Amino acid sequence: MGTIETRKMNFNPGPAALPLEVLEEARDSLVSHGKLGMSIMEASHRSPAVEELFRETERRLLSLAEAPAGYRVLFMGGGASAQFALVPMNLLPRGGFAAYALTGSFAEKAYEEAARVGRAEIAFSSKESGWRRAPVPEEVRSTPGAAYLHVTVNNTIEGSQWNGLPVTGGAPLVGDVTSCLLGRRLDLSKFSLVYAGAQKNLGPAGVTAVIAKESILADAGEGLPLIFRYATYLKNDSLYNTPPVHSVYMMNLVLRWTERQGGVAALETANAAKAKRLYDAIDRSGGFYEGAVEEAARSMMNVIWRIADRKLENRFLAMAEENGFEGLAGHRSVGGMRASLYNAVSPESCGALAEFMNEFARLHG
Numbered sequence: 001m002g003t004i005e006t007r008k009m010n011f012n013p014g015p016a017a018l019p020l021e022v023l024e025e026a027r028d029s030l031v032s033h034g035k036l037g038m039s040i041m042e043a044s045h046r047s048p049a050v051e052e053l054f055r056e057t058e059r060r061l062l063s064l065a066e067a068p069a070g071y072r073v074l075f076m077g078g079g080a081s082a083q084f085a086l087v088p089m090n091l092l093p094r095g096g097f098a099a100y101a102l103t104g105s106f107a108e109k110a111y112e113e114a115a116r117v118g119r120a121e122i123a124f125s126s127k128e129s130g131w132r133r134a135p136v137p138e139e140v141r142s143t144p145g146a147a148y149l150h151v152t153v154n155n156t157i158e159g160s161q162w163n164g165l166p167v168t169g170g171a172p173l174v175g176d177v178t179s180c181l182l183g184r185r186l187d188l189s190k191f192s193l194v195y196a197g198a199q200k201n202l203g204p205a206g207v208t209a210v211i212a213k214e215s216i217l218a219d220a221g222e223g224l225p226l227i228f229r230y231a232t233y234l235k236n237d238s239l240y241n242t243p244p245v246h247s248v249y250m251m252n253l254v255l256r257w258t259e260r261q262g263g264v265a266a267l268e269t270a271n272a273a274k275a276k277r278l279y280d281a282i283d284r285s286g287g288f289y290e291g292a293v294e295e296a297a298r299s300m301m302n303v304i305w306r307i308a309d310r311k312l313e314n315r316f317l318a319m320a321e322e323n324g325f326e327g328l329a330g331h332r333s334v335g336g337m338r339a340s341l342y343n344a345v346s347p348e349s350c351g352a353l354a355e356f357m358n359e360f361a362r363l364h365g
């Protein structure tokens with residue numbers, strides 16, 4: 001059996017590290033959940049316990065995300081990737097068009113799905129720069145009449161993030177916030193709809209949170225099959241069919257833990273300090289390490305770097321693993337190294353990684 005002592009320092013990009021306290025609570029309620037006499041996984045999704053779980057999880061998420069009044073949460077399946085398709089299916093009317101800002105490969109996938117559903121236009125792209133930069137808001141082409149403008153707020157694979165949001169010229173703003181929601185503050189009042197697969201900051205995989213203005217959800221996707229309509233989930237409090245109850249249960253535990261950490265503002269401060277440790281190790285290595293993106297675009301959540309002498313990268317990764325660091329290999333499309341610093345990754349792990357980086361550079365530089 002695994003023990004706490006054998007847990008690694010986990011920098012996986014998603015599924016990602018979960019707080020130990022959450023895992024322990026989940027373990028303790030696995031056989032019987034409170035007075036339920038069974039686990040929450042075995043309870044009917046029509047039972048008061050599950051209805052209350054969904055209501056409570058929605059309340060906590062809205063509150064932690066500082067959503068303005070009039071916003072609701074939908075709990076849906078299919079991951080963030082399903083939202084790449086469901087957003088245009090629900091929000092892009094026939095004869096209309098949607099605008100996309102392309103800042104990385106997830107943004108591009110979202111755009112490609114929209115282009116299969118209807119007309120999609122590119123309002124910005126940093127592909128030619130190898131996704132090394134994020135736009136300043138003014139660089140995004142204004143697209144009057146767009147049904148919405150879609151942005152990917154944190155680019156998990158490339159290691160960049162938006163700082164400031166584009167002016168949409170009246171079009172509703174839609175955000176993929178999978179890898180930054182609850183990791184840093186986000187002004188949700190600027191967005192009509194955001195979505196996040198749970199497996200970065202919210203819990204294990206299996207559920208996706210859609211946070212949106214109730215008014216935009218209520219009449220979206222009129223001609224769609226019911227199971228694909230946001231309105232169906234809204235009307236049924238996400239309990240139209242059998243939902244991923246256990247994933248929502250885990251999210252609820254993670255949200256409680258997030259509250260205990262002092263909420264998003266406190267975590268943002270901690271996350272900025274975590275990221276700074278690693279960016280400092282890169283910047284002070286005298287060119288031994290190279291950051292993967294322009295400094296102004298650097299992500300707080302996913303730190304990506306190369307070793308100037310590429311031949312040393314495999315050695316770095318092997319030695320890191322020997323030293324208990326897990327999940328540092330960059331995405332296969334990017335290479336190099338990536339450390340994902342989601343909320344559950346401790347400052348101590350980040351400090352230890354920074355020291356390991358310094359030591360490796362000293363030995364091989």
Ligand SMILES: *Cc1c(COP(=O)(O)O)cnc(C)c1O
Pocket residue numbers: 014078079080081082106152154155156176177178179197198200
């Ligand atoms: C992880 C991630 C996705 C993909 O999520 P799935 O749940 O695997 O579909 C999409 N967008 C962003 C920004 C991500 O970080």
